[in-house]
Amino acid sequence: MPCGPKEYAGASNTLDAAGRRSPGTPFPHESSTRMTSLPIALGSRRAVTDAPLITPLVERWSPRAYDPGADVDPEVVRTILEAARWAPSASNTQPWRFIVARRGSRAFATVHAALNGRNREWADSAALLIVNVAEAVGPDGLPRRWATYDLGQAVAHLTVQAQHEGLHTHQMGGFDAARIHDAFDLDARLEVISITAIGVLGDADTLSEPLREREAAPRRRMPLDELVLSGE
Numbered sequence: 001m002p003c004g005p006k007e008y009a010g011a012s013n014t015l016d017a018a019g020r021r022s023p024g025t026p027f028p029h030e031s032s033t034r035m036t037s038l039p040i041a042l043g044s045r046r047a048v049t050d051a052p053l054i055t056p057l058v059e060r061w062s063p064r065a066y067d068p069g070a071d072v073d074p075e076v077v078r079t080i081l082e083a084a085r086w087a088p089s090a091s092n093t094q095p096w097r098f099i100v101a102r103r104g105s106r107a108f109a110t111v112h113a114a115l116n117g118r119n120r121e122w123a124d125s126a127a128l129l130i131v132n133v134a135e136a137v138g139p140d141g142l143p144r145r146w147a148t149y150d151l152g153q154a155v156a157h158l159t160v161q162a163q164h165e166g167l168h169t170h171q172m173g174g175f176d177a178a179r180i181h182d183a184f185d186l187d188a189r190l191e192v193i194s195i196t197a198i199g200v201l202g203d204a205d206t207l208s209e210p211l212r213e214r215e216a217a218p219r220r221r222m223p224l225d226e227l228v229l230s231g232e
């Protein structure tokens with residue numbers, strides 16, 4: 001099945017024309033009661049932001065329900081990896097490496113088997129599992145202090161580009177990194193950091209109840225003024 005930008009039925013971002021949240025508008029978690037017996041309104045997954053953001057950032061969230069019949073076009077895979085490639089990095093060292101595993105491949109089965117129980121339960125329907133690897137020690141044998149920072153930034157680029165391509169992403173830290181390191185016979189200088197599930201959004205009703213509950217849980221963020229330690 002081809003993938004394209006998703007339309008969000010019932011999307012209701014409570015922003016005004018300038019992209020600001022109207023005063024007094026409750027955040028979704030403030031107004032929601034018990035959501036588990038109701039269909040998940042995808043519009044409610046959009047970020048309710050206090051400042052206007054570009055669309056892929058507003059629409060990005062981390063679903064667990066993916067369409068098990070949808071593949072990602074190889075050109076689109078190339079595009080999202082290209083977005084990672086153009087991330088900035090310390091001294092332009094570009095310490096990000098990726099294992100790209102398509103659903104149905106042996107690599108996918110290997111990566112999937114290394115996930116912890118809950119992640120294994122939902123991630124099998126993703127079209128791709130991408131293992132995010134940092135070259136934490138350079139070819140000169142010196143540790144790269146910012147390797148994981150740079151990798152994270154490259155993955156952020158990838159997720160935003162994926163969202164722009166009509167896909168969704170879900171990053172995971174819950175897996176056995178040593179198992180993946182061994183299975184892919186990775187060099188000792190490489191550190192397996194995270195895994196990103198990527199695919200076309202699926203039907204949350206196909207999930208088990210505990211996962212479905214998480215899927216519908218309110219999206220929360222700390223207030224901006226708690227994040228800025230000093231801002232004169």
Ligand SMILES: Cc1cc2nc3c(=O)[nH]c(=O)nc-3n(C[C@H](O)[C@H](O)[C@H](O)COP(=O)(O)O)c2cc1C
Nearest residue numbers: 060061062063064119170171172173174175194219
């Ligand atoms: C490094 C990292 C590790 C994560 N590990 C997991 C995980 O193992 N399982 C999971 O379901 N979600 C995982 N997440 C997803 C986060 O829980 C999610 O991004 C966060 O709750 C915010 O939700 P949102 O992405 O929908 O905005 C991880 C995210 C990151 C960035």
